[in-house]
Amino acid sequence: MAPLFDSHCHFAPGDDIAGALARAREAGLSGLLAVGGDATADAGARTAAAIAPGFALPAFGIERTEADSIPDPAALDSRLAALEEALVSGGAAAVGEIGLDYSHGEDEASRARQRALFAAQLRLAGKLGLPCSIHSRDAEEDTLAILRGNLSEDLVAAGRAGSLHCFVGSAEFASELAPLGLSFGLSGIVTFRSADTLRAVVPLLPRDRILVETDSPYLAPVPLRGRPCEPAFAVHTARFVASLLELPDDEAFALFDANARRLFAPGSSPSIPLD
Template identity: 40%
Template sequence: MSQPAELVDSHCHLDFPDLIGDLDAVVARAKAAGVTRMVTICTRLRSEPEVRAIAEAHEGVYYAAGTHPMSAHEEPLVTVEELVALAAHPKFVGIGETGLDYHYTAESAEIQRESLWLHIEAARRTGLPLIIHARDADADMGRILTEEHAAGAFACVMHCFTSSAELAETALGLDFYLSISGIATFKSAKGLREIFAAAPRDRLLVETDSPYLAPLPHRGKRNEPAFVADTARAMAPVLGMEPEELAALTSANFDRLFTRAAR
């Protein structure tokens, strides 16, 4: 039997309760599915020690940290210095996730924007990629990213991209990356698949955002890094590729963006 194509899950949450109790088995299943590297994301800085410990304990697991926009009003405002200090760890590979979410937490928009600006500055200072969460905030997101990039360049991935073609065009125009999640496999996501099909191939990543958003045929179940292989299989024909080609492409793109976790 041939080995599965090597994949990277560029965004997951291994410290979340749905996964942490089964972590060794989750990582083993991922590797059996060909997912040899994954980035686990810390969404509240007070959880950073636990997330860091997961990365330290597992080969092929890296981590990033920041304040999730939906938590920005509940957490102490992060400082650039805190993020820069965390970046000294060799397995710390990105800044975030940060961003804007006006779907559930529009009332905290001002503090979300302030938090985002601080994360952007940390990405500039460290040279590590910014990891962006964007939901129902396309106008502000596009404006802030454009203005801030003009003021000082930084690398960035639009994680679990589900926004408009206009925001995709803005992000790609800044040489940012778009990350494909399991949502792209849903029957209702035709418009989203068209955005990815139109994007430059060298700007695409794949992710699970596990334990959320499991792709078909697992929709409605707990998501986990192994399922990034299902997303890649479903998206390969959309992109005019074989699954093995998409795996190699997105792994190479990951290496170029997340240089600390590169092969």
């Protein structure tokens, strides 16, 4: 079985994290990015990394849903200082998830707080040399502007700025993101009946920037749609994306794994277990 890396998933304390990690290994996964974003998800990522060091790589961040609880620059500074401490002491592989979501009727003040939070964390990621796991929904224009203004030149040049997780954008959006050193995380959405537009975009993406993710516990892929999602299900999405790319499964899995490792675990190899 070729290796496969789940490039974006979440755990919560109280979940059967050890069981999900064991099932991920049984399914053939070589690793995963356990993504934070708020206190619950950060704690889940920390727990997963403690259970399976070198297999579950943690990411910590302050996601857009937290923006309204950060009213002014002083509050932002103190949250960022705590995040930096968590990233460094926790051996984080990435900052995330972070980004913009304008799909819930946010007013302009709320959007501005999201933008400030996103920009500040991109700068922190640059300072620490870490890629980001980025959420962008109904906010393509502002996402691009903030990425252009705040990404570290070194990470962009290395093609390691991060991933647009759960990518459902257009070919045009992708062509703006790729030169910024960003990769594209394809989730179970690509398998949904309604996703014809996304399926047409996938073969146009640069192959060395394609990642597979579950975004578990959400978005279980067909044929498991409706079940609570977990990292083991990445195999279904990966097979589906392989068919869209007209690649043999083994070749595609190895490609997605190598792409994820270049981003989140440079220097590592799936054939050399770290744990």
